[in-house]
Amino acid sequence: MSLAARWIRPLMVVTAVGFAGAAYAIRAALDGPVEQYSGAALSAAIVYTIVIFIRPPLSSLAAGAAAIAYCWFIEFAQLTPVPEALSQRGWIVRQLLGARFDPVDVAWYPVGVVPLVAAHWFFRARARSQAEPTPVEL
Template identity: 75%
Template sequence: MSLATRLTRLLMVVLAAGSAGAAYAIRAVMDGPIEQYSGAALSAIIVYAIVIFIWPRISPVPAGSAVIAYCWFIEFAQLTPVPAALSQRSWLARQLLGARFDLIDVAWYPAGVIPLVAAHWFLRARARSQANPTPTESWRS
């Protein structure tokens, strides 16, 4: 495993832990829409970190698209009684599946993921440009 892959995975662990910590901190000190919607965005960030941890070489747009699709799938699954029933029995299931559908969450998942996709794309492009510098014209120096 390359050093870049190890560093990427370490960064994703830090991102996921930081996002979870931020979500729980916001929940502890706030109530209302900020607490509700930041949780949706931060949970999407955690899912993005998990995807990149598992597949560090995945391109940003497919990663972001998969994360948004997954988050939407989980959100729309809440229209069925299954997530609510599981959430009543398990704290972990409640954290992973939620308990009730909220249409506004559907918009907040991309709000959490799109900045990460942009940052991931920028960092990847920057790394490529540093790895493959354009040839300089030595006769001008």
């Protein structure tokens, strides 16, 4: 197991905490559309880190697709009364499920995931190229 493979899960935990901290800092400092849109993008970024935490060998594209699909599933579930009813049970549930459908959030989830997919792909490609032996010249 490579050093990078050993550190991927702790790195995802730290990254998720950083994204959550950024989201709450923006919420505390700003009000309006920036708060709302950044919250959607950062929550999708957190979901991406959770996907990688659960399944580190997953490709960046598959992890990104899974994160966006999950976010969209939760958002569209808010068209039913279930998430709002469950959200009244506690703060954590509200953070996880939301309460009301917002079509703008549907567009902002990929904004939070696509840069992570690109970075993940870049670092994985770089690690692969460094792991490949260089040909010996005669």
